[in-house]
Amino acid sequence: MEPWQIILQNSITTLDGLREHLDCDSNALLDVIANFPMRINPYFLKLIQHPGDPIWKQAVPDLAEIKDGICQKDPLDEENLSPVPNLVHKYPDRVLFLVSNKCAMYCRFCTRKRKVGTDKMIISPQTLNAGYDYLRQHPEIRDVLISGGDPLLLPDLEIASILKQLRSIPSIEVIRIGTRVPSVLPMRITAKLVAILKAHHPLYINTHFNHPNEITAESSLACTMLADAGIPVGCQTVLLQGINDDVQTLKKLFLGLLRIRVKPYYLFQADLTKGTNHFRTPTETGIAIMRQLYGHISGMAIPTYALDGPKGKGKIPLTPQYILEQGDTLVFENYKGEVCTYPEAGEGC
Ligand SMILES: *Cc1c(COP(=O)(O)O)cnc(C)c1O
């Protein structure tokens, strides 16, 4: 076994494990774990500084998960938007292709909580082949985002095989991998894995960091190895109540990511996923945070704050309103709140 597999094998997955390692009322959590799987690997466990801190809240089950009477199992309607199992075709030219049902850590706020890490999510050579067939029959698809679960939890050979299959389809221009491994199990980014990824360019990675405490020597090294292999690495962060829903935390996170050559790509408004209602923030909070970032830090460090529309309506940007009036002259506010004007084309200066 490789070192990362041994670390994973020592994860906390049971009540006994929780009791042994963390100071919490573990008995009350039996029902939660029965509904939604838990995996806290030793690397991520070490990042917890005290009970209830931002790392804890992402990883340790909470009773609120089974008291959520508001949200839905599949708020993005992914199952209905899948022409073949595990392949979501929602946009004209790109798809989401789920190739793994396991993660290095089960995030309590996961949008695919209904199935990730459970036997409800079946990935097999048959589902993979059905996906490749669909992609061959739909040459309008030029961008495939492989996700799961976490694709990088698969063995190297399986990853190589998936990438080779996708690369054999001429209409696919870009391959993207959605993975949380760089932040939750960075030692999975091995030289051998990087060599496999590098052989399938143009390949992009969308990783997922939520808090500055996830930027460590280990996660920095993982991202550096990917960047050195010419892989553009972007980050998808989820805006989470009590974890990162304030300017100082997000500013520190986004600037920290830039330093390790990761470009903040999306900041997601939390989806309406059953079991995650306690993580949701008002969109007003997110928009106010964005307003305090634009102009105040490098645009390079600023992601698009996006809402994934319920019922599969797609992502839309949630942007602070800078435009005050639109006519012959555009009247707008700048980042300092000063009112400014810009004469439209055809108007005098
Ligand atoms: C987010 C998403 C994509 C990728 O969207 P981008 O905005 O291009 O990053 C593709 N398919 C589905 C179903 C998605 O949810």
Ligand code: SF4
């Ligand atoms: S890594 Fe992604 S898919 Fe896996 S549990 Fe976390 S949010 Fe869900």
